[in-house]
Amino acid sequence: MPQDPRLLQLALKREVDRHSDGFFVQAEALGRDVAGARLKPAQVHNLEATAYSTDKLSDIWDFIKKQVGRRPEWSANDVGARLLNDLRGLNVTAGQVVTRLKAAKFDVPADTARQVHLELCREYIRHLASHYEYEQRRLNPAHEDADHA
């Protein structure tokens, strides 16, 4: 009997959510360093916008590479290279997710690992952006005052 594709989507979402909690601390540390490297809020927003508007992992890699090459802030504390490394490393987790789903007898389409990898990258970047913003406010309380003025 053919499998309901919604069941696979639910299982994928559950797996992505579970792993998202797992790399929260790592993203928090990098978000702190990104704030310390003095990236501007627009630069982090552009990263988020790229991650959420593309279907390609490589668009995210290319965006980060160009930022690192052109903007000195992205090279401070190696934040750009570390981010690239962390995001690309999530392919291992994506592979594990697919293996688990196959073991649970799900009929997994060929492109699933890549799509899970993309979702994991979005989650990582979302965590990083939140921590960045938190740290940014902590380091520059004057901005907060200005916002509320």
Added chain:
Amino acid sequence: MPSADVEARQRQRRVIIAWSDANVERVERFVADHIAEVGRGLTNAQMSGLINVVRSGQKADDVLKYVERQRTKAERQNRMSMEAFWHDLAAEFGKLKGEAAKLAGQASNEGGADLYYALVQEYVQHLSAQVVYQGGSR
């Protein structure tokens, strides 16, 4: 319900996306093999020119012509590493033609022209990002 034409376009887009993501490391290796020798010889103007041709051209041949012009220019100026860079890039684009044909599920290269051009565009996007990245890392 989507028409057959829309479905075909969506299928082609999925093929391009998967190919693009799977070929990032290949482009990184290409740049790693050349960047040390090419160094500052590869100017921003040349990369911008390549990107402009890819964005504004109509077909892969326009890109190949640009690459060949750059190769000839480097040869005339006796800049061997630059000539090798453009020569090897043309060879990479040549391989993409065969890959596009395979992806299009066709026996020959004819008919896979749109897909071929799309692969060249993806390759150049990765190439330009990697060149900027390695240049910025030096």
